[in-house]
Amino acid sequence: MSISLFLGETCMLERLGKMFSGRQEEHKSNAFDQAGVIPHHVAVIMDGNGRWAKRRNLPRVAGHHQGMKTVKDVVKAADEIGVGVLTMYAFSTENWKRPKDEVEFLMKLPQEFLSTELVELVERNVRIRMIGSREGLPSHTLNALIEAEEKTKNNTGLQLNFALNYGGRDEILKATKEIAQLIAQGKLTPEQIDEETIASHLYTQGIPEPDLLIRTSGEIRISNFMLWQLAYTEFWFTDVYWPDFSREHFIQAIAEYQGRARRYGAV
Numbered sequence: 541m542s543i544s545l546f547l548g549e550t551c552m553l554e555r556l557g558k559m560f561s562g563r564q565e566e567h568k569s570n571a572f573d574q575a576g577v578i579p580h581h582v583a584v585i586m587d588g589n590g591r592w593a594k595r596r597n598l599p600r601v602a603g604h605h606q607g608m609k610t611v612k613d614v615v616k617a618a619d620e621i622g623v624g625v626l627t628m629y630a631f632s633t634e635n636w637k638r639p640k641d642e643v644e645f646l647m648k649l650p651q652e653f654l655s656t657e658l659v660e661l662v663e664r665n666v667r668i669r670m671i672g673s674r675e676g677l678p679s680h681t682l683n684a685l686i687e688a689e690e691k692t693k694n695n696t697g698l699q700l701n702f703a704l705n706y707g708g709r710d711e712i713l714k715a716t717k718e719i720a721q722l723i724a725q726g727k728l729t730p731e732q733i734d735e736e737t738i739a740s741h742l743y744t745q746g747i748p749e750p751d752l753l754i755r756t757s758g759e760i761r762i763s764n765f766m767l768w769q770l771a772y773t774e775f776w777f778t779d780v781y782w783p784d785f786s787r788e789h790f791i792q793a794i795a796e797y798q799g800r801a802r803r804y805g806a807v
C-alpha cells in the first residue's frame with residue numbers, strides 16, 4: 541500500500557523534513573508518493589538561460605549566472621529527496637560555437653560554484669564527477685573540477701555529475717576508437733563486444749543509466765545528451781526556463797515519473 545505524501549503537512553517523514561524547513565508554504569500544491577519509487581538517476585538539460593535574460597533585458601550571461609543558483613537549489617532538493625545520482629548538462633561539445641565572451645563566462649561557473657558550495661557538498665557527503673572530454677577545457681575550469689572530484693571521491697551520498705564539454709556522439713566515437721584499439725592489439729575479439737563493453741568505454745562508466753530526464757525551456761529534444769544512456773529513460777519537459785526552475789518543479793517531475801509505467805520493451 542502506498543501513502544501519498546502531501547508536502548507542507550506536518551506529518552511528512554523525517555527524511556524530507558530538512559528539505560522544507562521554513563519553506564512549507566511554497567510546497568502545498570506539490571505531492572509525490574514517498575512510498576513510491578524515487579528515480580535513482582535524474583539527468584537534467586538546463587535550458588532557457590538566454591531567453592530568461594532576454595526577457596529581462598539582461599545579457600545572456602546573467603541567465604547563466606542565475607542558472608547556477610538554480611543548480612544549487614536542485615542539488616539540495618535531489619539530495620534531500622533521496623535521488624542517488626544527478627547529472628547536469630552544463631556545456632556541450634557544440635557550445636564552443638557560442639560567442640567567446642559567453643564561453644569564457646560559462647567556463648568560470650564551475651569554479652565559482654565550487655568556491656561557494658564545495659564545503660556544503662562535502663558536508664552533505666556528495667560525490668562530484670565530471671563527465672565529458674577534458675581536452676580543450678581551460679586549466680582553471682578543469683583544475684576546479686579535479687579538486688572537487690578529489691575532495692569528494694570517498695563520499696557515499698548523492699553523486700553529482702557535471703557534463704562539461706560533453707557530447708553523446710563524441711562519447712560514442714571515443715568508445716568506438718578505444719574498442720577498435722583493443723581489437724587491433726589482440727586484447728578483444730569483435731564477438732566479445734557486448735553492451736557492457738560499450739558502456740564501460742563511455743564517460744559515464746560505472747554510472748547507472750538515467751531513470752528520468754528533465755529538460756527545461758519548452759524545447760523537446762535531447763541535443764546530443766547521453767545518446768546511449770537514455771535508451772529507456774523517462775522524459776519530462778517543462779516550459780519553465782532553467783533560472784526559474786525550482787525544487788517544486790523538481791518534485792513535480794518526480795511525481796509524474798511515479799505515474800509512468802516502465803516496461804523496457806516488455807508487456
Ligand code: FPP
Pocket residue numbers: 586587588589590591592604607608611629630631632635646649650653702757782
Ligand atoms: C542552455 O541555455 C544553457 C547552457 C548552455 C549553460 C547551462 C549552464 C548553467 C545553467 C550553469 C552551470 C553551472 C555550473 C555550476 C557548472 P541557453 O543559453 O541555450 O538558453 P537559450 O536557449 O534561452 O538561449
